[in-house]
Every structure is written in structure tokens, then in C-alpha cells.
Amino acid sequence: MTVITAEGTGEILDELRRYLDEDPPAIxxxxxxxxxxxxxELERERIFGRSWMLVAHAGQLAETGDYVALSIAGEAVVVTRGADGTLSAMSPICRHRLMPLVELGAGRTDSFTCPYHRWNYGLDGRLRGAPHMGGNKDFNVKNCRLPGFAVEEWNGLVYVNLDAAAEPIGAHLDLAAPDFVNYRxxxxxxxxTVAEEWQANWKxxxxxxxxxxxxxGLHRNTLEPFLPGGGDPHIKQYSPWVLHARTPFAAPIEPEALDLSELEKAHGMALLSFPTGGFLAMGDQVVWLSFIPLSIDRVQVVGGVLMPPELVASVxxxxxxRAQQTITAMVNNEDKVGLEAVQRGVTSRFAERGHLSPKEPGVIVFYQNLARALTREGDAWPGKL
Ligand code: FES
Ligand SMILES: [Fe+2]
Structure with a gap:
């Protein structure tokens, strides 16, 4: 195992630690x-090597053989639905001579056959067959399988952790569950389903x-009329993993299918799960998104729009x-164009740290989680509740 030191990151880590002060700097x-x-490199080890990543909705993995393939900070991952209904997450790198078994994306298959020499793996990662290997006495098909990762489903959201021994995330997410009961x-x-790639650092x-x-700014013609950027957010942190944020609508909305409280009718209700995932419930719809890095300056944006089944059945x-696709693509493109421009901004030789608005408390909480995750060595983060 490579040992990554914090060498070369000392100054940044010192600055990060300041966000954990009682009175964190708003910069x-x-x-x-x-x-x-x-x-x-430190993020790859201390965050992405041991954190729960929101990667898919169970609806994308509904049938036997459905799979979703992605990269978590450069590490290939495939999540499958087996014939017995269980989800598996594993490394889709062939155990023979390391050919990736599947391209990034999604699909349905009954097994994974390596294109190189046709070794064949089941949906649970077990090797099922390997041509012309009978003469190698050290090799046994039965002992060969793809390395497994931890996978968990919470209310239809599918989370993966590259640390197979990670503490489950469900108990952390359950802390926020009472805030979302009415959204079913x-x-x-x-x-x-959303699947995009943006040229920006994941943070x-x-x-x-x-x-x-x-x-x-970025959404002044799309979201601003109903979810104004000047509204005062209210945030509540349940655990280092889970933050609930409530943002006022311009005017209360009347859902068609869900039975929401007056507070819920008047607010967008978000749950953010560090490091990369979250969802925003707005009346009858829930938009989930996860910003999973591919590399230091590229991010996969995966997500979806969720609605109550009776509402979907009635139209x-x-x-x-089509309607959801149009509005989602428009709003996501506004963020993409904006963030790709900011990515150019952060590389300026004249770039400096900027002051944050009181309208951005969630950004400071994100920095605090980043500080906790990056400055903790060795042991799992954040561990048991
Ligand atoms: S590398 Fe996969 S079968 Fe050879
Ligand atoms: Fe946005």
C-alpha cells in the first residue's frame, strides 16, 4: 500500500484547520x-478511499443485470443488481492482466466478459470461466473474484464506499429522515437520469x-423567480456526513401528490451528504445530484429527478x-458554464481567497468537513455514530 504523506499540503491543511475554530473565518x-x-493525492486517500459516495438511484438498478459504472477519483467502480436482488459494488478490473471490464456508463448484462482474453465474471464479481487456463496448477477459477466494495441503499439512494470495511452510512442518514418523511x-x-462531465475541480x-x-447570478432567469438567491437559508448539521438545509421559495407551492406541511410548502428542503452527494426536495419533486471527481479538474455529475409514482402514472x-429533461439540462448547464469559468479563475496568478456572504453558511460547513476528513490520518472517518 502506498503511504501518502501530507508533504507539500502543510500550508493548505493549516488553513483548513482554521475552519474548525469556534469562530471560523468566512473566507x-x-x-x-x-x-x-x-x-x-491526499483527497484520494483520505476522502475518496474511505467515504460513502452517492452514485445512483435504485431505479437505475431495478432489474437483474442492471449496472452502473463510474470512476471515484480515478478508481473504477461497477454496481450491479444480482439475480437474488442484492446489490454488489466492485472493482471492474480483470484479475488476469488488468483490462477494465466495462466502460463508464450504465447498461444491462448477465455477466462481464473481459474483451482481452475472455475471462468471464458473474454479477457478484466471481470468476465463472477462464479459457485455456487448465494447465496452470496455481490457478483456480473458484478462488478468483473481483475486489468488492461496500454498498448500501437508503430510501432508494445507492451509496458506495471503496473501504469494504466502512461503518454503514444508513444510521447517519436516518438522523435527517424525520425531516423528509412527507416526501416519501x-x-x-x-x-x-443525469450523467454529465464538467471541467472543474470537484470542490x-x-x-x-x-x-x-x-x-x-447563474440562474437568474430560471430558478431565481421561485427559489430566490437572496433568501435566508437555515441549516442543521446532524453528523459530519449529513447536513439539512432549508431555503425559502418566493411563494409557497401547492403539491399535487404529496401531503406536505406549511413549512415544506414554503421551502426547498435539501440533504447534503459529504463528500459529494445530496438532494433537494421541492414540492412534488426531488432532484438528487452527486459530483464525483474523475481527476483533479474533471467531475462526473450524476443524478436524477424523482417523483411520486401516482403523479407519474397520471400523465x-x-x-x-421531456419537460424534466429540458429544465434540468438548462439549470445544470448554467452551473456547468459558471463552474468551468471559475476553474479558469482559480488558476490565475492573481487569485486570492474571497470573503463569503452570510447567505453561504453551507460552504463553511463543507470546508469544515473537508478539514476533518483531510486532517485525520489512518483511522476511518467519521466512524461509528
Ligand atoms: S486481461 Fe482480462 S482476460 Fe486477460
Ligand atoms: Fe446552481
Whole structure:
């Protein structure tokens, strides 16, 4: 196992620790935090090697053989639905001579056959057959399988952790569950799936997703009229993993299918799960997104729009999907264009840290989680409740 030291990241880590002070500074990260290769290596080890990542909705993995393949900070991962209904997450790298078994994306298959020499693996990662290997006395098909990762489903959301021995995340998410009972998360169906790639450091995407202030700029013609960026957010942190944020609508909305409280009718209700995932419930719909890094300056944006089944059944499903696709693509593109520009900004030789608005408390909480995760060596983070 490679041991990564914090060498070269000392100054950034010192600055990060200051966010854990009783009175944290309301300033953005040092610009080098978005471009330092040393910090990126540390993030790969201390965050992405041991954190729960929101990767899919169960609706994408409904049938036997459905799979989703992605990269978690450069580490290939495939999540499958087996014939017995269980989810498996594993490393889709062939055990023969390390050919990736599957491209990034999604699909349905009954097994994975390596294109190189046709070794064949089951949906649970077990090797089922390997041609012309009978003469190698050290090799036994039965002892060969793809390395497994931890996988957990919570209210239809599928989380993966590269640390197979990680403490479960469900208990952490359950702390916020009472805030979302009326949204019936477990019943919702995914009407569209989001899969994009943005040219930006993952932390820029997460900062952006942790505040609604940018709606006055990037989304001024789309979201601003109903979820104004000047609204005062109310946040509640349940655990280092889980933050609940409530943002006021311009005017209360009347859901068609869900039975919401007056507070819920008047607010967008978000749950953010560090490091990269979250969802925003707005009346009858829940939009989930996860910003999973591919590399230091590229991020996979995966997500979906969820709605109550009775609402979906009452309309033309294709028209509904088209309408959702149009608005989601428009809003996501506004963020993409904005963040790709910020990515150019952070590389300026004249870039400096900036002051944050009181409308951005979620950004400071994100920095605090980042500080906790990056400055903790060795042991699992954040561990048991
Ligand atoms: S590398 Fe996969 S079968 Fe040879
Ligand atoms: Fe946005």
C-alpha cells in the first residue's frame, strides 16, 4: 500500500484547520486547494478511499443485470443488481492482466466478459470461466473474484464506499429522515437520469451545491423567480456526513401528490451528504445530484429527478420526461458554464481567497468537513455514530 504523506499540503491543511475554530473565518479556500496535485493525492486517500459516495438511484438498478459504472477519483467502480436482488459494488478490473471490464456508463448484462482474453465474471464479481487456463496448477477459477466494495441503499439512494470495511452510512442518514418523511423518498420513481462531465475541480461543484446565493447570478432567469438567491437559508448539521438545509421559495407551492406541511410548502428542503452527494426536495419533486471527481479538474455529475409514482402514472410519461429533461439540462448547464469559468479563475496568478456572504453558511460547513476528513490520518472517518 502506498503511504501518502501530507508533504507539500502543510500550508493548505493549516488553513483548513482554521475552519474548525469556534469562530471560523468566512473566507473561501486558498486557490491552490483546487490545483495542488499533492492535495488531490491526499483527497484520494483520505476522502475518496474511505467515504460513502452517492452514485445512483435504485431505479437505475431495478432489474437483474442492471449496472452502473463510474470512476471515484480515478478508481473504477461497477454496481450491479444480482439475480437474488442484492446489490454488489466492485472493482471492474480483470484479475488476469488488468483490462477494465466495462466502460463508464450504465447498461444491462448477465455477466462481464473481459474483451482481452475472455475471462468471464458473474454479477457478484466471481470468476465463472477462464479459457485455456487448465494447465496452470496455481490457478483456480473458484478462488478468483473481483475486489468488492461496500454498498448500501437508503430510501432508494445507492451509496458506495471503496473501504469494504466502512461503518454503514444508513444510521447517519436516518438522523435527517424525520425531516423528509412527507416526501416519501423510498416510494419515489426516477423520471430522468443525469450523467454529465464538467471541467472543474470537484470542490467547486460542492461549494456551489452548498449555497443558493449563486441563483441570483447563474440562474437568474430560471430558478431565481421561485427559489430566490437572496433568501435566508437555515441549516442543521446532524453528523459530519449529513447536513439539512432549508431555503425559502418566493411563494409557497401547492403539491399535487404529496401531503406536505406549511413549512415544506414554503421551502426547498435539501440533504447534503459529504463528500459529494445530496438532494433537494421541492414540492412534488426531488432532484438528487452527486459530483464525483474523475481527476483533479474533471467531475462526473450524476443524478436524477424523482417523483411520486401516482403523479407519474397520471400523465404522459414521455412528455413528463421531456419537460424534466429540458429544465434540468438548462439549470445544470448554467452551473456547468459558471463552474468551468471559475476553474479558469482559480488558476490565475492573481487569485486570492474571497470573503463569503452570510447567505453561504453551507460552504463553511463543507470546508469544515473537508478539514476533518483531510486532517485525520489512518483511522476511518467519521466512524461509528
Ligand atoms: S486481461 Fe482480462 S482476460 Fe486477460
Ligand atoms: Fe446552481
Amino acid at each position: 473561501s479556500l486558498p486557490p491552490r486547494a483546487y490545483t495542488s496535485p499533492e492535495l488531490w 423518498l423510498g416510494d419515489l420513481v426516477q423520471v430522468i 467547486l461543484a460542492l461549494e456551489n451545491g452548498s449555497e443558493n446565493y449563486h441563483v441570483i 404522459d410519461p414521455e412528455a413528463l420526461a
